[in-house]
Amino acid sequence: MLRVENLHVFYGGIHALKGISLEVNQGEIVTIIGANGAGKSTLLNTISGILKPKEGRVLFKGHPLPSKPFKVVELGISQVPEGRLVFANLTVKDNLILGAYLRRDKENIKKDLDRVYDLFPRLKERKNQMAGTLSGGEQQMLAIGRGLMSAPQILLLDEPSLGLAPILVQTIFNIIEEIKALGKTILLVEQNAYKALSVADRAYILEQGRITREGLARDMIKDSAIQEAYLGVKKQEEIIL
Incomplete structure (x- = not known):
């Protein structure tokens, strides 16, 4: 592959x-x-x-x-960078949506967002919270979730x-x-x-x-x-x- x-x-x-x-x-x-x-x-x-x-x-x-x-x-190749590099002044949800920036399949984007929330329930709980206020572990979950949102x-x-x-x-x-x-x-x-x-x-x-x-x-x-x-x-x- x-x-x-x-x-x-x-x-x-x-x-x-x-x-x-x-x-x-x-x-x-x-x-x-x-x-x-x-x-x-x-x-x-x-x-x-x-x-x-x-x-x-x-x-x-x-x-x-x-x-x-x-x-x-x-x-179809997405990288989750070292150090997480989340957008600190954007919400958790906005960070995730940015991961799908190049996609045009809105219906599937919504499905993938729900799948990320299923994979990371903590992100769903904090979806309207600023990413910069998350703990290190939560930011890592967000970075991985953002990477998955490009449907790699x-x-x-x-x-x-x-x-x-x-x-x-x-x-x-x-x-x-x-x-x-x-x-x-x-x-x-x-x-x-x-x-x-x-x-x-x-x-x-x-x-x-x-x-x-x-x-x-x-x-x-x-x-x-x-x-x-x-x-x-x-x-x-x-x-x-």
Whole structure:
């Protein structure tokens, strides 16, 4: 469904992505895990058309993606950015409606708004509240809901658990699984490697701009090297699933 081929991306003189290749199949949750500065957000921003690669290409259903972000959204790819970036001076409802800005199917927009409210009852309770007054967890729910309002086929999630309390982290990952159950495909960038691998079908390890490992998430979460590097598990310990 989504295929990245030999992607090279630069920030000025910094070679941020160095020949990245990966694929996301329909109905999957695929996660990219790695340390700060590994290039995870750069990858999502390039797929979204925000950044332009120096070399390589991104294909969606076999066709190259356009370089304009709004065209990428029109095709069915929506990104939920790191840091949430909600419109603080607009209401919750207005933020959600803005997510459907490029759509013209008013009847289905209303249905999708109701579906978002079903997925996030707290947003329905606060639909007339200014987004800037929401808690961090509520703003993350709003950012995800706004992304869903474009009716995407693929949802790109950039660090959805960042800065959230542990109980809210679990809530967000439960919601990610519910979104998959709705038939959405998800590419998830996440520093919380354990949670990411727990919900994903497949995973890629990104280190210093290069993919160093890939495989089934259920296998990676049991791999001792990955446990030690990303899950905070010492060599003599083991995660029992």
